[in-house]
Amino acid sequence: MRFYRATTFLFPHSYERRILFFCFGAVHVPLIACVVLQAATGHWAFSTLLTLLLATLAGTIMGMAAIHALLTPVREATTMLQAIQLGERIDAVPQGGSDLVGRLLDSVTKAANETAARIETLTDAAERDPLTGIRNRRGFLDSAEQALRARTNAVLALIDIDHFKRINDEFGHAVGDTVLKSLATRIEDHLRRSDIAARWGGEEFAVLLPDTNLDEARLVMERLRATVALDTRLGIEDRPVTFSCGLASVRGFTHLGEATKQADAALYAAKNAGRNQVHVLGL
Template sequence: MRFYQATRWIFPRSYQLRLFTLCFLAVHLPIIVFCVAEGVRGRWDWGIFLTLLAATLVGTCAAVAGLAALLAPIGYATDLLRTLQRGERVPNIPTGGEDLVGELLAGVARASNENAARISNLTDAAGKDMLTGLLNRRGFTDMAARTLRAGTNSAIALLDLDHFKSINDRFGHEEGDRVLTAFGRRLEEGLRRGDRAARWGGEEFAILMPATELDDATEIVERLRLLLRLDTAAAADRPPLTFSCGVTALQDYQSFTAAMARADEALYDAKRGGRDRVETRA
């Protein structure tokens, strides 16, 4: 580090040019010594001088080309580190040898893998509800953006647990959390393989049913509603858990926001209609 710090005044913004400068001086040292010696002796041998000059020029070109090639992996690793600092994923990292550059590339590869795993974990955590393990609102919206294809008839359902506040008031929030977790699990178990459920917020849940007609989606939610009423896992000292639901159709992600608004309107129709029912809104 001392020599590195001491030579920083030579091309302070370019490590490569600093190396080239030192290499240039080292390669030209023989011809410099020859010129000094000839000056001291008071004579000049052009044959030897031209031979040394030609050899020096060839050696300089070869050294510069070789150094540039040897420095290329370091420059590549530096670019990869800048990419990691921006939080971006890096392409495949070449494997080096058992030398300093190889260790540098291996270190960048380890940092890249750890960074990718960290980003993946953070992304996964940001898109999931901590209580139920389902997608949260953000995760559900991101999933819908990836899943929905233009021109494909799909359906969205918005569910709200009936009288959930009374469970919290009577049995406490710990029991309320248990009910939400159990409902989320039963919701996932009752859906088809391609359907995705999410906790939309509070006691509200959302379901995306890709490539599904509105009538079929309504039947799926109705089956879930009836199964929940027959659930024997509910506590004996409280009535069966029920939900109200609004179902609507959509064709692509561009209509997602409007579809959620329609599903919300249908949900409130179900609540006004007496709860424990499914309403649709085309």
């Protein structure tokens, strides 16, 4: 490190040029020695000097080209480390040997993998509901934005557990939590892989059904409602758990906010109509 610091005045912003500078000087040592020797003896062999000069120049060019190529992994490793510091993902890390550069690349690979794992863990924790394990509102919106990017025909369903406050009051919050977790599992098990489910908040869940119209979505949610109502393993022994649901069409991610209002209004209408039903405004 001492020599490195002492030579920082040479090309302070380019480590590669600093190496090339010293290599250039080292390659010319034989030529300089020959010139000094012939000047001291007074015997000049110009053909020898010319040959040595040309050979030195050729060797300098080849040496610089080789050094430039050998430093490529170092440049790539530096770029990758900078990307890792910015939280970016590294798609591919070049493999090195057992030399210094190879060990550097191995270290970058390890740092990239560990950082990517930490990012995935943090992202998953930030977008997952800790109680139910499914997406939270943030995770739902992020996934919905991707799902709706290329699709304009989708349906949003808002689900609310009927009389959930009564469940908490009569059986306790531990039972209420069990009901929430059980319903979240039923929702995810019942839906297609392309559908997106999330705990919207409290006892409310949201489901996005891409490439689906209102009639299809209503059939899906009616089957889910009936399955849940008949399920005696949701956390309350010998007592059914039901939910109400409101549906609304979604025409792209920019329309999701308006669709949420419509689905919420449909959900409110389903509750006013007696609960345990799926409702679409205007139908």
